[in-house]
Amino acid sequence: MSETVIDLKDVRFTWPDAPKPTLDIHNLEVKRGEHVFIKGPSGCGKSTLLSYLQVLLAATAVH
Numbered sequence: 001m002s003e004t005v006i007d008l009k010d011v012r013f014t015w016p017d018a019p020k021p022t023l024d025i026h027n028l029e030v031k032r033g034e035h036v037f038i039k040g041p042s043g044c045g046k047s048t049l050l051s052y053l054q055v056l057l058a059a060t061a062v063h
Helices: 046-060
Strands: 004-013 023-031
Antiparallel strands (some): 004 023
16 A cells, blocks of 8 residues: 555635635545646646645655
């Protein structure tokens, strides 16, 4: 069984003054060795998702 390296549940993010959430993820699980392709139109939240993951990974990194 592969180790889960990203496990998001019920993640919602809304930019200030935005009419609706930029991110609304019910469940996202990525296992070690898997490849993920993020596709969508401009403004759909691709960069927001990557920024969110970067903050989470930095917060859990062991130095």
